[in-house]
Amino acid sequence: MNRGSDSLLLFGATGDLAQRMLLPSLCALHADKLVAEDLRIIGTARQDMDDAGYRNFARAALEKFLPAERRGGMGTFLNRLHYQPLDATDQAGFTTLAKKVGPIDEGLAIFLSTAPALFEPTIAGLAASGLASDKARIGLEKPLGTDLETSRQINDAVASAFREEQIFRIDHYLGKETVQNLLALRFANILFEPLWNAAHIDHVQITVAETVGLESRVGYYDGSGALRDMVQNHMLQLLALVAMEPPSSFDATAVRDEKVKVLRSLRLVGPDETVTGQYRAGAIGGQAVPGYDEELGKDSDTETFVAIKAHLDNWRWKGVPFYLRTGKRLPTRRTEIVVQFRRVPHSIFAGKGARSEPNRLVIGIQPEENITLSLMAKVPGLDREGLRLREVPLDIRMQDAFAGPTKRIAYERLLLDLIEGDQTLFVRRDEVEAQWDWIDAIRASWGEHGVTPKPYTAGTWGPSAAIALTERDGVHWHE
Template structure:
């Protein structure tokens, strides 16, 4: 459904996500004149606030989380904001919310950033108040359930009010510039696609490492764990973008059709192909940090680290392992994709004593956005004692390559696409369900084996078993 909304309704408008990401993103878009001048932004949450108090709240958030050079026109942005107090668990306040929203001349976009338990009553309230019909679309922030069954319940509730073309499921990783650049790298450069297959690629590594611990997410994280929190959404989306076939065009249907084919081709994981861990006290950046059990205040079997050896069983990727690794309290914050190419079939330099290293493509997503391709080059010299070859990186630092452009928050793109109605970087229901089917099978395997996470010291790269997971295949994690 194509329309550009002139009303944006933010549920959870006083929450952490709103302060850190949503309000700063919207203000930055406004400063760049990318928002329709007629767009009004209505925030809602349980907190009692007037319009003026919400504007003051937003101002404080912008001054804290938005870089100073991107706050131009903040005063005009704040004038777009209004607020309506709402308890989403009851229908009583939704009529007043509808009155506050008013009658949009073009359409309404809703961003739902609430606890999953509030999804169904919120949808019921929107229907009751007439805020779910006509030119209305809705964006859903994760988590969308804790397994396939609960995810289907949420999706059924949303589908009772909104058709699939009006539902925008958010995975903020898809808004990151380097993630989108992965598509450009693959499909806008002729040299990669002929090599992007099992004949030329030895394996792929995807790492999402965090240095932080629970950071105020105690209740949520202990119920979720690393597999549900990171692998089910972010990491499987990255895997799908690496492994997908070329879509016919860059539009929502074509791109998401190819991603879901990959997710449905994931082989069922065996016990020997997973490792789980839980951090203990150690040091991060030279500072002592407590263990997970100490932060939680009790013993727990929740994993804070997981490593998986995955396979995509299709023609292109048959036999190529995908190593996934994510964890908390690791030595550095990094998200990257490593594509390891195979060795050349025959070295003409072997008789000259030269040693070969396979080419490697490293795509850095955060905190540094860069692309590095290692190539073999001859070391300068007369070669009287043999030819020496060395792996030389060709680095593209994205901020340097595109000087003069802003480094945008991922939510800038996603919020603008929600307002304008472009679903390409949002997740379709069949994608979500294919992801959950694979994840649920892993959790069922762990439960059947009564698997408990191995401990690892904060500041390390996880349990030693994760190193062995890769080294059994002669693979070393990229660190």
């Protein structure tokens, strides 16, 4: 077990992420007695307030975003909170911040959520004030750059003050219970791993669908787009977990070694293997919603939808397409992985008029966490008019299978691992750079071939070209 920290420093402590995720997660961990009693939490941001003001701010956030049944001990949790205003461009402010944090002999965990332009001055301030000591560890929230070059600049800045084993790059999808269960499904069950290869799997689909539009992310999203916002991090991490070889053990080095091998084996995507789109006015859940340009207030060629046909050039997955799809203003909010197995090589029931379908494994990540395996079964009867087969789903709903444990926010696990120093569910630098290398090549191909987003109506599953992307291979998106 790694040495835990006795102080947690939260940058961006008044932001939306802190209100919705970080403070509720920390309060829930406190209520369950999963953090040390003497852990101090120091928030910092530009907003001017004192400890009492921040505690009132945090109370309002908890009452809004944390379910009532999980607010046990909220009063004592608020007593943990302290606050120090900081302008990250003013290096003198870091000296005052260090005094507020106090001695860090027993370890300091830092959660850094900031604009890319502020990474370098923030790291410089931490180093100059002594907060970047060898007893500190730092969690980095995305975005970590906009391409490989800017990502390297940020990583170089962080590496100037922290060793790689002190750096925890956050992808909150890795904190989701079902994502972690994917590893258990593959590597704790002999049923699946012998079949988890090109000989038995026809294709894999990964969908991250959102019903929302820009909301409060106008400035960030228009400069990013769906490819960089979702595919570069969340979706490629899901792909890596699906496709990785069995690690030698469940520790940070072994797991991340196997993930990076997958990312480095991604084949360059051809010009006919991607589809981009941008939503127009339509309806979601019966409610009219504006188009992207209307929400943005100007014309834009930023993609709000992307579909990709990806391949891994390695032994296990040769010839197996991975279809990735993500977008905003789609019909439903859903994140899922579909593993489509091949058909049986010969159906002994065909002569009896029975049709069999290939098995399919669906791993639901959000909004519901479940695993469904479709199997073929005989329809009951005397079969005088022919034998009939039908798909029968085997459903494992996590809330039903594990009725005792509380459903946790993904950041609970990640914050606790940051405090305790476990890097298994965090992303290593070589992973990030392999992801950006592939994404940059796609964007370069779009520029070379003049690819622009195709319009799609809000409330639909993207441009019709996304349907053609799979159907020309005889594949249908799982909807």
